[in-house]
Every structure is written in C-alpha cells, then in structure tokens.
Amino acid sequence: MRLLILGGTRFLGRHLVDAALSRGHQITLFNRGKSNPGLYPQIETITGDRETDLNKLAGRRWDAVIDTCGYLPRIVHLSAQALREAVDSYVFISSISAYADFAQIGITENSPLAAMPDETVEEITGETYGPLKVLCEKAVEAEFPGRALVIRPGLIVGPHDPTDRFTYWPFRIAGGGEVLAPEKPEVPVQIIDGRDLAEFTLKLIEQKATGVYNATGPDYDLTLGLMLETCKQVSNSNAVFRWASVEFLLQNQVNPWSDLPVWVPDSPENAGFSKVDVSKAIAAGLTFRPLAETVRDTLAWAATRPADHPWRAGLTEAREKQLLNLLNHVP
Numbered sequence: 001m002r003l004l005i006l007g008g009t010r011f012l013g014r015h016l017v018d019a020a021l022s023r024g025h026q027i028t029l030f031n032r033g034k035s036n037p038g039l040y041p042q043i044e045t046i047t048g049d050r051e052t053d054l055n056k057l058a059g060r061r062w063d064a065v066i067d068t069c070g071y072l073p074r075i076v077h078l079s080a081q082a083l084r085e086a087v088d089s090y091v092f093i094s095s096i097s098a099y100a101d102f103a104q105i106g107i108t109e110n111s112p113l114a115a116m117p118d119e120t121v122e123e124i125t126g127e128t129y130g131p132l133k134v135l136c137e138k139a140v141e142a143e144f145p146g147r148a149l150v151i152r153p154g155l156i157v158g159p160h161d162p163t164d165r166f167t168y169w170p171f172r173i174a175g176g177g178e179v180l181a182p183e184k185p186e187v188p189v190q191i192i193d194g195r196d197l198a199e200f201t202l203k204l205i206e207q208k209a210t211g212v213y214n215a216t217g218p219d220y221d222l223t224l225g226l227m228l229e230t231c232k233q234v235s236n237s238n239a240v241f242r243w244a245s246v247e248f249l250l251q252n253q254v255n256p257w258s259d260l261p262v263w264v265p266d267s268p269e270n271a272g273f274s275k276v277d278v279s280k281a282i283a284a285g286l287t288f289r290p291l292a293e294t295v296r297d298t299l300a301w302a303a304t305r306p307a308d309h310p311w312r313a314g315l316t317e318a319r320e321k322q323l324l325n326l327l328n329h330v331p
Contacts, residue, residue, distance in 0.1 A: 001205065002026045002061070004087065006050065006079065007068040009036040011160050012093065015198035016066055017043070023202055030057060050075050054082040064149075064205050066091040072122050073135035080143035090144045091205060094137050094152045096214060097130030102273040109152075109212040109280060137212075149209055151201060154216025154276060155262065158193040158294050159301035165261040166191060168314030170299045173228060174235035180320050180327070181241040182249060182256070182263040185225020188274040189262055190216040193294045200286040213281045218288040224263060227291065234295040244327050252323060254315075261313045 007013040008029040070076040116131035157166035
C-alpha cells in the first residue's frame with residue numbers, strides 16, 4: 001500500500017514507519033523537517049507545515065494517510081480537506097482522553113465524549129487536550145464520512161518516547177536504592193508499547209477498517225506494583241519501594257502523571273481511567289509484547305541519550321531524596 005504519514009520521525013510516527021516498511025508498504029512523509037531530519041534518507045519526505053504548505057501534496061495519490069500529530073481541529077480540518085480526494089481513508093490517532101467521564105469502568109468506543117465549552121480555544125492544556133481531540137475527530141469524520149479510522153490510545157510507552165512519562169520508572173529503578181512510589185501497589189495501570197500500537201494501526205489499514213478503536217493494554221490487569229517490580233527484575237536492581245500515601249504526596253505538591261509518571265490516584269472519579277475496554281481492538285488483532293521487553297528496550301534506548309538529557313517527567317534526584325527524608329520521618 002501507498003501510505004502518507006504526517007510526522008513520522010519522533011515517537012509513534014517512527015514506529016509506524018518501521019512497521020510499514022517491514023510490511024512492504026511504500027511510504028511518503030510530510031513534516032516540517034525539525035525532528036530527527038534525515039532519519040529515513042531512503043523514504044520520500046515532503047517538507048512543509050500543515051497550516052501553510054498542504055498544496056505540496058496536490059496531485060498525489062495514496063491509499064491512506066496517518067495523522068500522528070493532530071491536536072488542533074482547525075489544523076486537522078485543513079489536512080482532511082486537502083486530502084479528501086487524495087487518499088481513500090484518513091487514520092487519526094486520537095486519545096482515550098477524549099472521553100467525558102472516567103468514573104465509569106469499562107469505557108467503550110460508544111461512551112460519552114468530552115465537550116469543549118468554547119470551541120474557538122486553541123490552547124492545549126490538561127483540561128483542553130481531550131476535548132480538542134474530540135473536535136479533531138469530528139473534523140476528520142466530516143471530510144471522510146464512512147472513510148475515517150480513529151484510534152484512541154492510552155499512555156504510549158517504549159523507546160523514543162520524548163515525554164519520559166514511562167521512561168522515568170525503568171531508568172530510576174535501575175539506579176537502585178530507595179525509590180519513592182505513589183499510593184499503593186494495587187493501583188491499576190494501562191499502557192501500550194508504541195510498537196504494538198503501530199502494528200495494530202497497520203493491521204487495521206490493511207483490513208480497510210473504519211470507525212473507532214480504543215487501544216491500550218495489556219490484555220490482563222496490570223498494576224503499578226507489577227509494573228515497578230518488572231522494572232526492578234529487568235534491570236537486576238536492588239531498589240526498595242517506599243509507598244507514599246496520596247495525602248502525603250499532595251501535601252508535598254507532588255503531581256500525579258508528571259512528577260510521578262503513569263500514576264493517577266485510584267479515586268472514584270478516576271476509577272475507569274486505567275480500566276478502559278479494549279475488547280474491540282483485541283478482536284481486530286491488537287496484541288501486546290511482554291512488559292519486560294518494553295522495559296528492557298526502553299532502558300537500552302535511554303542509555304543512548306546524553307547524561308545531561310533534560311528529563312520532561314519525573315522527580316529530580318534531589319527532590320526525591322527530600323521527599324524520602326520527609327516520608328521516613330512521618331510518625
């Protein structure tokens with residue numbers, strides 16, 4: 001198949017490229033040339049901005065376009081409009097953040113979606129990210145009725161993740177010693193390796209699938225404790241986990257998801273956040289590699305980065321030590 005990928009050189013995009021090449025597809029990339037330029041010298045790359053240079057795609061034809069980096073509905077609409085006659089299907093990578101109510105356990109593709117009170121807002125925040133994704137989905141579906149494929153992943157993890165939202169844990173635990181851990185080992189977790197997501201996306205495209213698919217994992221009940229223990233085992237670490245209560249963490253301004261990544265407090269309003277129903281995707285061919293493989297490959301990739309790499313998530317060493325000292329003196 002001939003595939004156009006918007007982006008394609010950072011995280012999920014590069015996994016999509018690798019998966020597509022391994023499956024014998026012909027790839028064209030359209031991006032600004034700012035992230036890892038020259039990563040794929042053997043692939044046709046059209047350099048341009050989605051807001052101003054879509055005319056560079058005029059007169060071309062592909063079987064499908066994969067939009068890995070659509071965040072603003074106005075920009076996604078421009079892309080969908082420009083490609084309406086150029087591709088058979090538009091594949092949009094959305095997010096489970098599109099859902100309105102995470103108190104519901106077992107969220108399906110038909111669960112209520114988040115709404116944007118002011119649809120002119122284009123500032124991406126924790127509150128607007130999900131509703132903006134919903135509007136992006138609607139923009140695609142408006143231009144591609146019956147020809148749109150929307151995939152809503154959970155937290156994407158693995159090698160090349162620029163957010164560090166998972167990488168922090170394998171790396172920190174490999175360092176050993178006392179490790180500050182949030183809440184309790186039983187907190188549920190859902191994550192998906194970017195390579196598994198890429199393979200699944202390609203499967204759906206090859207099947208000419210349309211509609212919406214939740215895509216997170218794994219296919220068993222993963223907990224925070226099991227995830228951290230797997231990191232410890234893979235790295236042969238001597239780490240000792242010091243579990244801190246939600247009250248302690250919030251009192252000390254430790255933010256879920258960013259300061260202690262992956263973790264979302266196990267509260268009634270978040271009961272369904274890590275219990276999203278992915279049975280539709282599994283029936284369509286979504287599979288999961290062992291968590292230990294994801295941890296091992298993430299560590300190997302992290303080791304290739306400079307020692308002074310600026311971490312985008314997680315606690316600094318000094319901040320963690322300060323919190324551990326406080327925790328160890330809690331009566």
